[in-house]
Amino acid sequence: MNRLTSLFEQKKEGVLNVYFTAGHPSLESTVPIIRSLAEHGADIIEIGMPYSDPMADGETIQKSSAVALKNGMGLEVLFGQIAEARQHVEIPLIVMGYYNQLIQYGIEDFVKKAAEVGIDGMIIPDLPMAIYRDDHKELFEKYDVCHSFLITPQTSEERILMADALSSGFVYMVSQSSITGKTGDISEEQIAYFERVNGMALKNPRLIGFGIHDKETKERAFHYANGAIIGSAFIRAVGNEEQTLEENIDQFFNRINA
């Protein structure tokens, strides 16, 4: 059974998904980061496939992506690393990237390879729902790989239902109208949006991401959804060159759990 699906059957709240950019801070940090995140109690690990032009991402992920590409990260390297990490961890692993990366690899080849190396789900923010539905959904189902669509405060009720119907694993709730990496508090307006979506009784669990960066925002996400996604804050933590990777990750978890 798909590990994402199993996870959400057992765990309905407080699910923590941590994102990192593969190849950052160094080419070889993918496996140690995955192992360490699993040891520190992350429930899901979202592996960013670095992209030259990450349209929806803020400065932190742009920079980590540029570093990763400079370090020589590519899809074949990454698949190899994920296969290796799979020997050590059992939690769901998902990949996030842009549609052009899949197109150039070949969509079916990509999904098949992902399943082979132990990837349980994908997030492709610029893949339109209609194209996924008409051209790719069967393929993802055939290889038992989940796909999560994004919803935002601007997404209409009708589209939220469509995103829910087409998503598997979970629905990705973008917390605010912004690119990734914001560090403010959660506003009343955002809470109203979280509650509005709660009231819709979606079939999928919901994880809240974008702007989740500390204990308080994480707890808010846990309260208003099934869990939280933290990305830029983790990347900033592992980017600290004055400490070891392990020290940086320890410190990150101390900060979001303390």
Add this chain to the structure above:
Amino acid sequence: MKYQVNETGFYGQFGGSFIPEMLHSNIDTLQKQYLSIMAEDSFQKEFRKLLKDYVGRPSPLYYAAKLSKELNTNVYLKREDLNHTGAHKINNTIGQILLAQRLGKTRIIAETGAGQHGVATATVCALMGLECVVYMGSTDIKRQAPNVARMRMLGARVEPALSGSQTLKDATNEAIRDWINNPVDTHYIIGSVVGPHPYPDLVARFQSVISEEMKWQLKEQTGSENPDYIVACVGGGSNAAGAFYHYLEDEAVKLVLVEAAGLGIDTGESAATSVLGSMGIIHGSRTLLMQTEDGQIVEPYSISAGLDYPGIGPLHAHLIKSERAQVFSATDEEAIKAAFHLTREEGIIPALETAHAFAILDQIGAKPDESMVVCLSGRGDKDLSTYIAHLDGEIVDS
């Protein structure tokens, strides 16, 4: 209508709308409303009046006697360089600012390469009293300083794009990110026929005034509204789209695109997308783009900031793949040489972008009884420092 956009936003296999959900609401609104807003009487009246009284349209169609004699054919220049702000770009910004007003938007963002679109956007924002932020690559801010100064004087905020090669592609990324951050009050005035549907069609329609005028001007001057060739430079491709628009379905008129070869197509320092590119997604559109095997977008190069773009509008990708349009390319050096030639022969200093189109006219093979219209998309004031640097060089003397 083989070459027009279809109802789902595609030109053949190119186009569409590949955008993150954060942009959906704004793009969806545009998709649903752009045609009906543009068709309104009041919109058309205001748009036409501004084009006439403010931009100075119609732009002249000029028979270039000396060039014609030299090339042994008939060369007409569509003088978009004589528009207010110095290029075709203002046709589109006038249209889009009126559209933005009707959508209730109060803040305008734009990307710019050469700065012509940035100036044209800053101009219409000053005219309409709207806040204006223009994203421009840091490399371009340096090489197009006069246009940066103009934008600032017009009251726009010029934000440097610091990622990638710090050129047009990166400025476009930054503008898109700004729009994601400001979905309610902001309209994004894209400057070329690129981006998610409906932008390529929207911009082409506003620029189509170029070919609309060409038809009656040619008729007046030659008795026929059709030339044998229309020639335009292409980065994203908005001046080409405008010059081709009303001739797209008439295959007797041959369409010629001229790309920037940079230092040469095979040098690794080029922006010749039709040769070096393959199908992929850039800025929300499926089109030809320069990329690696892994789908990473390659940094292009051209001396001309306006052509320094790794993609091409989906309409042009379709015209090229279906062989409706023929593509040539000109290097930096050939473009500069052509700019000096046009200046010395006809007394017109063209923009560096435009100069690329003039560099290949002798390769087209137009016959003595045939005619061609070259879209003279912009004037070269902004490029004077580049031109002057070459004044003492051998390029001019050769």
